[in-house]
């Protein structure tokens with residue numbers, strides 16, 4: 001769904017979930033403003049048992065003059081848009097409407113369609129609204145209140161930005177012109193005195209695992225922001241390397257993961273703990289996640305959530321191997337010979353983006369890449385949409401320019417920004433096609449257990465090989481070890497017999 005589809009309606013109500021949090025209010029308000037500015041008759045409402053009372057929420061709404069209304073009944077509108085929630089779910093009071101649309105980031109199993117935009121891999125609904133408004137060409141910064149509202153939504157749903165994971169989140173942090181003073185004041189009105197006590201009880205009943213040095217902390221139903229605070233605190237303890245705090249939350253469980261170990265990336269552990277039943281992600285040291293109640297029940301039936309976490313943590317620690325690039329491959333059995341296939345890639349000459357000498361940043365799903373524009377510097381777009389710079393002579397050794405048009409589409413389209421400015425250029429429309437020449441030979445085999453591979457190219461963290469994924473090393477340089485996902489391997493490599 002795109003936002004301008006909503007413009008075919010005139011009488012519109014935006015509904016956010018009961019007990020609204022900052023993300024719900026901020027996201028709902030941004031969509032409200034978009035529709036209002038298009039001349040629509042629109043209201044922003046929520047139902048449920050209680051009106052908003054939390055201090056920071058009251059202040060947020062008052063200071064930005066957000067016209068959000070608490071309602072117990074609603075005259076049937078032509079269009080009802082649920083934001084940061086999904087129509088019919090337990091945390092949204094049901095009101096009748098002629099048409100329903102949804103914008104949400106919670107994972108309930110529902111997929112996007114004509115009238116709903118569900119992106120459960122994103123940390124906040126504000127992120128989705130930001131992306132959708134940007135796609136409409138809507139100038140968010142023209143309205144400081146909208147920019148601030150979206151920023152605060154992201155801020156709160158990502159545990160004060162510590163659990164952000166997507167390029168859009170980073171764009172928001174850098175590009176939104178928000179009210180810093182208000183955000184600072186809100187930041188220190190984050191927890192209530194009850195939250196403070198809740199943290200104390202949670203810490204007293206923590207489960208500590210001596211062997212693996214992690215703490216599992218069950219917190220009474222609370223503001224999810226408290227989880228990050230508790231997780232950060234736990235990591236300060238000398239014998240705790242990893243902290244997992246979790247609580248019940250409408251529709252499931254929220255989790256917060258903290259790690260100070262290079263061998264245990266918080267974002268990877270979080271996605272392990274939520275695998276198949278939710279979503280998790282974030283940074284190497286701080287990450288968050290959500291487990292959907294119904295998916296949990298479907299998969300684990302009557303298992304107690306605490307038991308689940310203990311079992312999964314044990315599985316995690318007991319079942320992985322580490323491979324480090326400098327040490328070579330110790331076990332060389334069962335490796336087979338492969339060669340890179342000829343495939344279509346995209347490339348952009350950096351001087352087609354900006355003049356030579358300009359420094360720019362390419363924002364990708366894997367992280368930011370910095371490039372100085374020069375005649376001999378190109379940007380490659382890989383088979384999965386990954387982006388990396390390449391020198392012209394290396395390019396010419398490995399690829400030949402193709403006459404075909406480059407028309408690949410990926411879930412996320414990387415953008416390039418000229419450093420020091422707000423000038424964004426979309427990379428994919430600028431790309432031309434090239435074909436890879438038959439490549440060098442490698443050894444590869446599927447792994448049996450979760451393997452963490454520290455490659456030469458990324459010192460900060462490891463690549464993950466799940467069972468079935470291929471661990472590879474170059475024939476010319478056996479220290480050049482890396483991982484290729486099972487689903488991509490056959491597309492990239494062919495066996496040499």
Ligand SMILES: [Mn+2]
Nearest residue numbers: 023084125157
């Ligand atoms: Mn949210």
